[in-house]
Amino acid sequence: METPARPGTDVGHELRTALDGLDLVEDPDVLSSLAHDDGEWAEVGRPLGALRARSSEEVGRAVRACAELGVPVVTRGAGTGLSGGANATENCLLLDLSRMNRILEIDAENLRAIVQPGVINDELTKELAEHGLWYPPDPASSPWSTLGGNAATNAGGLCCLKYGVTRDYVLGMRAVMGGPAGPYGTEVRLGRATAKGVAGYDLAGLLVGSEGTLGVITELTLRLRPLPRENPRTVVGAFGSLVEAGRAVALCTGRGLRPAALELLDRSCMRAVEDWKHLGIEPDTAALLLARVDTPGDAGTAEATELATAFTDGGAAWTEQSTDATEAEALFAARRLAYPALERLGPVLTEDVCVPQSAVPDMLARVEEIGERHQARIATIAHAGDGNLHPLLLAPPDDEQAKRAAQAAFEDILSAALELGGTVTGEHGVGLLKREGMERELGPEVCAVQDAVKQALDPLNLFNPTKVVDPAQA
Amino acid sequence: METPARPGTDVGHELRTALDGLDLVEDPDVLSSLAHDDGEWAEVGRPLGALRARSSEEVGRAVRACAELGVPVVTRGAGTGLSGGANATENCLLLDLSRMNRILEIDAENLRAIVQPGVINDELTKELAEHGLWYPPDPASSPWSTLGGNAATNAGGLCCLKYGVTRDYVLGMRAVMGGPAGPYGTEVRLGRATAKGVAGYDLAGLLVGSEGTLGVITELTLRLRPLPRENPRTVVGAFGSLVEAGRAVALCTGRGLRPAALELLDRSCMRAVEDWKHLGIEPDTAALLLARVDTPGDAGTAEATELATAFTDGGAAWTEQSTDATEAEALFAARRLAYPALERLGPVLTEDVCVPQSAVPDMLARVEEIGERHQARIATIAHAGDGNLHPLLLAPPDDEQAKRAAQAAFEDILSAALELGGTVTGEHGVGLLKREGMERELGPEVCAVQDAVKQALDPLNLFNPTKVVDPAQA
Numbered sequence: 001m002e003t004p005a006r007p008g009t010d011v012g013h014e015l016r017t018a019l020d021g022l023d024l025v026e027d028p029d030v031l032s033s034l035a036h037d038d039g040e041w042a043e044v045g046r047p048l049g050a051l052r053a054r055s056s057e058e059v060g061r062a063v064r065a066c067a068e069l070g071v072p073v074v075t076r077g078a079g080t081g082l083s084g085g086a087n088a089t090e091n092c093l094l095l096d097l098s099r100m101n102r103i104l105e106i107d108a109e110n111l112r113a114i115v116q117p118g119v120i121n122d123e124l125t126k127e128l129a130e131h132g133l134w135y136p137p138d139p140a141s142s143p144w145s146t147l148g149g150n151a152a153t154n155a156g157g158l159c160c161l162k163y164g165v166t167r168d169y170v171l172g173m174r175a176v177m178g179g180p181a182g183p184y185g186t187e188v189r190l191g192r193a194t195a196k197g198v199a200g201y202d203l204a205g206l207l208v209g210s211e212g213t214l215g216v217i218t219e220l221t222l223r224l225r226p227l228p229r230e231n232p233r234t235v236v237g238a239f240g241s242l243v244e245a246g247r248a249v250a251l252c253t254g255r256g257l258r259p260a261a262l263e264l265l266d267r268s269c270m271r272a273v274e275d276w277k278h279l280g281i282e283p284d285t286a287a288l289l290l291a292r293v294d295t296p297g298d299a300g301t302a303e304a305t306e307l308a309t310a311f312t313d314g315g316a317a318w319t320e321q322s323t324d325a326t327e328a329e330a331l332f333a334a335r336r337l338a339y340p341a342l343e344r345l346g347p348v349l350t351e352d353v354c355v356p357q358s359a360v361p362d363m364l365a366r367v368e369e370i371g372e373r374h375q376a377r378i379a380t381i382a383h384a385g386d387g388n389l390h391p392l393l394l395a396p397p398d399d400e401q402a403k404r405a406a407q408a409a410f411e412d413i414l415s416a417a418l419e420l421g422g423t424v425t426g427e428h429g430v431g432l433l434k435r436e437g438m439e440r441e442l443g444p445e446v447c448a449v450q451d452a453v454k455q456a457l458d459p460l461n462l463f464n465p466t467k468v469v470d471p472a473q474a
Numbered sequence: 475m476e477t478p479a480r481p482g483t484d485v486g487h488e489l490r491t492a493l494d495g496l497d498l499v500e501d502p503d504v505l506s507s508l509a510h511d512d513g514e515w516a517e518v519g520r521p522l523g524a525l526r527a528r529s530s531e532e533v534g535r536a537v538r539a540c541a542e543l544g545v546p547v548v549t550r551g552a553g554t555g556l557s558g559g560a561n562a563t564e565n566c567l568l569l570d571l572s573r574m575n576r577i578l579e580i581d582a583e584n585l586r587a588i589v590q591p592g593v594i595n596d597e598l599t600k601e602l603a604e605h606g607l608w609y610p611p612d613p614a615s616s617p618w619s620t621l622g623g624n625a626a627t628n629a630g631g632l633c634c635l636k637y638g639v640t641r642d643y644v645l646g647m648r649a650v651m652g653g654p655a656g657p658y659g660t661e662v663r664l665g666r667a668t669a670k671g672v673a674g675y676d677l678a679g680l681l682v683g684s685e686g687t688l689g690v691i692t693e694l695t696l697r698l699r700p701l702p703r704e705n706p707r708t709v710v711g712a713f714g715s716l717v718e719a720g721r722a723v724a725l726c727t728g729r730g731l732r733p734a735a736l737e738l739l740d741r742s743c744m745r746a747v748e749d750w751k752h753l754g755i756e757p758d759t760a761a762l763l764l765a766r767v768d769t770p771g772d773a774g775t776a777e778a779t780e781l782a783t784a785f786t787d788g789g790a791a792w793t794e795q796s797t798d799a800t801e802a803e804a805l806f807a808a809r810r811l812a813y814p815a816l817e818r819l820g821p822v823l824t825e826d827v828c829v830p831q832s833a834v835p836d837m838l839a840r841v842e843e844i845g846e847r848h849q850a851r852i853a854t855i856a857h858a859g860d861g862n863l864h865p866l867l868l869a870p871p872d873d874e875q876a877k878r879a880a881q882a883a884f885e886d887i888l889s890a891a892l893e894l895g896g897t898v899t900g901e902h903g904v905g906l907l908k909r910e911g912m913e914r915e916l917g918p919e920v921c922a923v924q925d926a927v928k929q930a931l932d933p934l935n936l937f938n939p940t941k942v943v944d945p946a947q948a
Contacts, residue, residue, distance in 0.1 A: 226730025
């Protein structure tokens with residue numbers, strides 16, 4: 001694979017000339033804040049500059065210029081990623097799409113919306129609610145993360161247990177690509193605008209989750225659902241151990257229960273949130289399970305009761321059902337705030353393994369064992385119903401020993417997940433941090449197929465090189 | 475792109491030698507019945523032979539031999555496809571997977587099943603029901619079609635309105651591929667076994683719907699759901715015109731109603747079924763809408779009432795709600811049998827356009843106008859709630875004029891769908907019949923991207939050449 005040529009002349013100067021009139025950031029302080037996402041300890045290169053693009057035309061012009069000058073293009077939204085996927089590579093152009101933040105169309109008749117990639121997830125949710133509509137994918141980063149970033153990483157979230165992940169809601173997109181699509185900078189329309197469609201390969205689905213390595217998403221056509229009409233019910237269960245909570249999760253799946261969310265928080269997570277936000281949560285147990293039930297009517301009542309029974313059968317010390325929106329919101333807010341609450345205390349290395357639901361109790365036991373063995377401090381949150389666990393590895397700032405312990409535990413957790421038939425990343429993506437784990441998971445043959453796709457669609461290796469795939473190394 | 479080399483020696487003989495001991499069919503009568511699917515008037519080549527493979531090892535061996543001999547590989551399941559995607563190309567090996575028909579694992583704890591590609595859709599449904607489980611994708615061909623074929627075409631069906639299409643249920647697969655994966659005949663595992671996973675590009679999703687052009691699916695890991703516990707409700711509406719029925723469909727979507735199925739049948743379809751099966755359906759109106767509601771409890775009752783109201787507001791002459799399973803089954807059986815009932819009467823060219831739901835009334839009006847203009851006989855069935863219409867173009871056997879009229883109407887219907895923001899194929903696939911339509915829909919840039927994917931993953935152009943993509947022509 002070709003890598004972008006690096007002419008001997010002052011590339012920064014040529015790039016500045018090529019992007020004349022556009023909002024190119026070169027201030028070192030601003031650049032360094034834009035040069036990375038939230039993936040702790042992932043490598044960060046020095047960018048040549050950051051373009052705050054305002055239109056797909058500007059994106060096209062920038063990509064064209066970068067292709068000519070051999071400057072890698074690293075696209076970013078809000079930078080809330082957790083795998084280093086949006087980190088600058090050396091001498092790249094950062095393409096910041098956060099200003100392409102317009103909702104272009106809300107089509108209630110056809111349950112779809114057209115948005116620019118920089119629209120923040122929660123902003124769309126708010127706007128849609130006024131039309132009685134709903135966009136389900138709700139990563140915990142939804143108050144900050146962009147829909148373009150959500151699509152690039154195929155973001156999950158709380159309610160994907162029942163409603164699916166981002167890929168299930170991306171009907172179509174516009175993307176600036178290169179190679180076979182035409183000269184680098186060419187914008188194409190992938191996917192469709194209809195509920196169904198099988199005209200050709202699922203290229204829109206391929207770009208979803210490709211983490212900016214195949215092109216730049218400049219517009220999204222999203223599938224919507226009607227807004228649920230009733231307040232959801234919440235079912236809480238408190239457990240004396242993580243493993244008991246895991247057992248309750250496995251029971252729920254095995255009994256065919258499918259709540260809108262089934263989340264797990266351990267004591268460290270709840271305490272960190274409470275110390276920061278004072279929501280009035282006083283956990284005196286090792287773990288909480290939080291279920292949200294949005295099935296309407298009497299069937300929803302029955303579902304909530306069955307969940308509570310499964311919690312009890314799993315070993316819950318107590319369970320509680322509620323339709324009180326305030327109380328439920330506080331609990332789910334605690335779930336959402338767990339990551340930033342812990343991040344306040346120092347670097348957090350975020351695991352993102354996903355295992356079959358029946359293996360959740362085993363996986364939680366292994367996480368505890370791994371933490372003890374490495375003397376690593378681990379707080380665990382989980383989209384437990386999906387088998388998607390986020391053990392958070394904590395290290396006080398500048399504590400090299402704690403950092404090494406965290407990194408060793410991180411690798412062991414990946415191995416444990418693979419042994420249990422799981423994946424190294426359930427929803428955060430590969431970026432830089434999971435490259436090696438992905439290779440272990442997929443094996444050389446499948447990685448070679450991925451490399452071949454990358455080479456075919458981005459022959460210059462211009463888009464987010466070294467992330468996910470790295471055919472240059474192959 | 476390379477095309478398979480054709481040595482001057484007797485390839486048939488060499489293939490026979492290479493596949494010695496396997497079940498290779500060379501009888502001309504059997505071969506000719508295996509050489510095509512149900513895509514009317516699509517080109518059919520003469521195969522060298524058909525291998526009835528019994529294992530993925532046999533598939534691997536056959537693909538390896540074909541790569542060495544330059545013999546194209548055309549994979550087929552039950553041959554119920556409607557676009558010619560499984561038709562033989564000249565001098566190909568037909569790879570018949572219908573004998574790889576074992577259900578390998580049903581995992582109730584993790585809501586998944588592992589199956590061989592030749593398992594028939596309804597066979598899995600029956601087996602799962604005994605475990606309280608459900609595999610939703612239900613193409614009308616489900617009594618005959620195979621899960622491998624369903625995956626290869628990303629088959630839709632009746633209940634995908636609420637529950638999604640085949641791609642939404644394929645978690646992972648094994649596939650025999652070539653090129654970057656290793657020597658042709660190498661089996662790889664794509665996708666995952668967990669509810670979520672984003673380790674690398676969505677290659678399993680890419681193979682779903684690729685119609686056998688990128689490799690041979692030899693095993694599928696499918697996502698399941700719990701079997702609904704209550705009998706569904708049925709809502710029927712009878713309309714004086716197709717366009718009124720279409721208006722009712724648009725109202726349902728616009729009001730956020732999401733039944734488990736929302737089907738349309740016109741009078742010709744119902745009459746053909748009744749003449750054949752004597753189900754006791756006596757339509758005295760131009761079109762029926764059939765909705766199935768599986769929301770449990772009182773919310774389901776409310777949903778059925780809202781659907782009936784939308785039917786009335788759309789112009790229904792009468793509506794009826796029922797929880798009588800026998801009556802409902804007869805109506806849905808009529809829907810499922812419409813295609814074979816019409817096929818009894820002569821060749822049927824099946825359209826498969828999908829438009830935004832708000833455009834359904836317009837599209838139905840255009841279909842009527844096109845039928846009149848070309849004097850083509852058209853019977854229409856539709857997954858109306860998805861905007862997916864199947865105008866069936868009928869021609870008596872050996873009536874050349876009727877055939878030409880049908881073909882002209884076929885093209886005009888595609889154009890009309892594209893003008894209304896739709897797609898040329900909602901669920902049947904491109905195969906041979908929609909190649910040109912797909913090119914019109916996607917444009918040369920996107921087709922070039924598809925060609926590049928094909929070339930990268932199948933550099934010999936061995937797998938189902940000339941279907942969907944045709945880089946050799948580019």
